[in-house]
Ligand code: 13P
């Protein structure tokens with residue numbers, strides 16, 4: 001079968017089954033083209049909560065589709081490749097995290113959305129890279145906090161807020177592997193370029209960045225910036241939207257210097273047109289969670305969305 005066949009069938013199935021396709025910025029270009037909404041984790045969680053389609057097809061990784069199911073449990077939530085995981089979610093197993101949490105009984109737990117439903121159920125508040133700093137700043141200064149599972153995002157927030165959150169030792173394998181030296185090498189080749197980085201990058205890289213923000217925040221920054229060139233320290237899927245929105249600007253990934261595909265998230269790229277077609281045709285693989293997990297995990301996610309609205313981060 002060729003891509004044209006898959007595309008036509010996906011569009012047909014979408015109508016026939018009253019399905020909506022939510023796609024993350026890191027998905028393959030052709031999947032982004034077929035998505036009804038493209039966004040960052042925060043925007044997609046909100047869309048999933050609000051949507052009234054019978055089927056939500058989540059083109060992203062497992063924790064994102066799980067979040068959609070938790071926020072809208074009466075819908076069928078499909079994920080084209082059920083094994084599309086995330087190194088951050090994998091770094092934080094439930095039992096180990098429960099033991100870690102027990103060592104800090106007077107701390108609240110803030111978990112980055114890149115974690116399993118089990119970890120969400122053990123958390124007081126969820127955050128994404130798009131709201132983490134503002135959510136933390138809104139809490140009383142004396143509030144003690146455990147931050148999981150991303151130590152890079154946690155230490156970045158500690159550095160900009162002056163907090164001393166206790167950090168779980170997890171990383172995104174893609175962003176953590178990006179090196180400040182590579183960025184400096186690219187900067188020497190392109191001295192007029194601005195460096196933009198996702199806060200999942202390590203502290204050394206973030207120190208040499210001109211702007212640090214979520215995928216959505218990077219897109220906004222590029223649109224408003226006077227720069228014509230950007231060195232982009234995040235997953236390469238985002239370049240599709242960056243180039244579409246800014247045809248007059250130039251984007252350089254870290255792959256350009258390392259001559260590798262190491263800025264690609266292999267999990268995000270597991271979803272293909274063929275798998276998307278098959279999952280819509282057969283209505284499987286489906287995200288399934290028990291009612292107790294959904295109830296416990298929904299509380300901190302809904303709290304995040306409510307706080308984000310109050311703080312003016314989302315509408
Ligand atoms: P965003 O929250 O910016 O969408 O990022 C999600 C993610 O997985 C980053 O690696």
Ligand code: SF4
Nearest residue numbers: 061086087172174265
């Ligand atoms: Fe997880 Fe990193 Fe891939 Fe995002 S880029 S899904 S954090 S492994």
